[in-house]
Amino acid sequence: MTTQQAKDEVELRERIDTLVGAIxxxxxxxxxxxxxPHVVSFDMGIPLRHLGAEAKWKxxxxxxxxxxxxxxxxxRDLTVLVDGDLAVVFAVNRISxxxxxxxxxxxxxxxxxxxxRIDGRWMVVHDxxxxxxxxxxxxxxxDLTP
Amino acid sequence: MTTQQAKDEVELRERIDTLVGAIxxxxxxxxxxxxxPHVVSFDMGIPLRHLGAEAKWKxxxxxxxxxxxxxxxxxRDLTVLVDGDLAVVFAVNRISxxxxxxxxxxxxxxxxxxxxRIDGRWMVVHDxxxxxxxxxxxxxxxDLTP
Numbered sequence: 001m002t003t004q005q006a007k008d009e010v011e012l013r014e015r016i017d018t019l020v021g022a023i024x025x026x027x028x029x030x031x032x033x034x035x036x037p038h039v040v041s042f043d044m045g046i047p048l049r050h051l052g053a054e055a056k057w058k059x060x061x062x063x064x065x066x067x068x069x070x071x072x073x074x075x076r077d078l079t080v081l082v083d084g085d086l087a088v089v090f091a092v093n094r095i096s097x098x099x100x101x102x103x104x105x106x107x108x109x110x111x112x113x114x115x116x117r118i119d120g121r122w123m124v125v126h127d128x129x130x131x132x133x134x135x136x137x138x139x140x141x142x143d144l145t146p
Numbered sequence: 147m148t149t150q151q152a153k154d155e156v157e158l159r160e161r162i163d164t165l166v167g168a169i170x171x172x173x174x175x176x177x178x179x180x181x182x183p184h185v186v187s188f189d190m191g192i193p194l195r196h197l198g199a200e201a202k203w204k205x206x207x208x209x210x211x212x213x214x215x216x217x218x219x220x221x222r223d224l225t226v227l228v229d230g231d232l233a234v235v236f237a238v239n240r241i242s243x244x245x246x247x248x249x250x251x252x253x254x255x256x257x258x259x260x261x262x263r264i265d266g267r268w269m270v271v272h273d274x275x276x277x278x279x280x281x282x283x284x285x286x287x288x289d290l291t292p
Contacts, residue, residue: 040225040236042256046278048238048290049256079186081260081271084229088260090186090272092194110188110195112258112274114227114234125227126236128258130276132192133286140279140286144194 008082008122012089012115015122016075023073023095026064032057035124036116042128044109063095067105072096075111076146085117092146093129107131107142154228154268158235158261161268162221169219169241172210178203181270182262188274190255209241213251218242221257222292231263238292239275253277253288 001009015034022030032053041050043059050056063071078091089112096106114126132141147155161180168176178199187196189205196202209217224237235258242252259273278287 042236042258042274042276042278044279045281046287046290048254048278048287048292079272081232081262083232086227086229086232086234088232088234088272090188090260090274108194110274110276112188112260112272114236114258114260116227126225126234126258128188128236128256128274128276130188130256130274131279132188132194133190133277133288135191138286138288140284141192141194142279142284144192146194 005082008087008117009080012080012082012087012122013078015115016078016089020073020075023060023063024070026067026069026071028057028061028064031060036118039124040126042126042130044129044131066099067097068100070097072106087115087122089113089115108144108146151228154233154263155226158226158228158233158268159224161261162224162235166219166221169206169209170216172213172215172217174203174207174210177206182264185270186272188272188276190275190277212245213243214246216243218252233261233268235259235261254290254292 019034035053035056037053041056043050074094075091081088091111092108093111094108099105109129112128113124115122116125134141165180181199181202183199187202189196220240221237227234237257238254239257240254245251255275257275259270261268262271280287
């Protein structure tokens with residue numbers, strides 16, 4: 001790893017820390033600073049693809065409406081790969097909290113995000129967030145732990 | 147995009163074409179050439195993470211046992227991002243064919259893969275493959291089309 005890559009990894013981890021803090025507090029303005037305008041998100045809910053930053057923001061707004069704030073949000077076993085102006089990060093993330101019905105909700109999701117350095121700042125240009133499937137019944141595995 | 151990046155993108159698209167051909171014909175030897183030994187896969191089935199190339203091969207072997215060969219496999223709207231020795235690709239992929247019960251099966255999945263150039267050859271070091279979820283019922287959305 002070069003000195004530049006080590007420096008970029010630190011910067012990316014800081015960007016992710018900021019995102020985690022924004023999610024915990026439901027801070028939409030801070031969430032918005034993460035995503036490039038043309039981000040393509042393969043997100044938890046339908047459809048297959050969510051095109052553009054506004055679609056991605058809307059998905060986070062729905063989460064912040066569903067949960068009582070603050071939300072518990074944890075990024076575990078984060079791997080950061082970076083070369084030049086491109087980075088890939090992946091981790092298993094835990095979201096947990098009290099939903100509007102009063103029930104406690106908790107699940108672990110797999111998170112992969114591609115970042116590009118745009119005008120000197122790392123921005124998410126693509127992500128995929130999911131849980132696996134129990135086959136053959138086709139139920140989403142929302143109850144797994146790492 | 148630099149000349150080197152353009153050249154690398156061509157190479158990555160060729161690697162993906164090879165993988166698609168291997169999947170269509172159930173050619174495990176060719177499938178195996180795609181994955182780095184330490185690949186971390188967030189795959190369609192449980193658990194959350196599949197660690198190492200042998201786990202990933204096993205998942206493809208299960209697909210080849212489930213389907214009658216040849217399988218139809220299509221990679222649509224492929225985006226390739228590359229810088230230095232790191233690349234990210236993403237697409238929506240269609241798998242279709244006759245399963246062992248005799249039924250026709252077809253679904254679209256989201257595919258994200260991180261590649262690194264290792265000893266001069268592009269290898270998948272991480273991937274995530276999934277469908278989104280129908281909320282609130284928690285059913286995997288295996289019937290979507292792009």
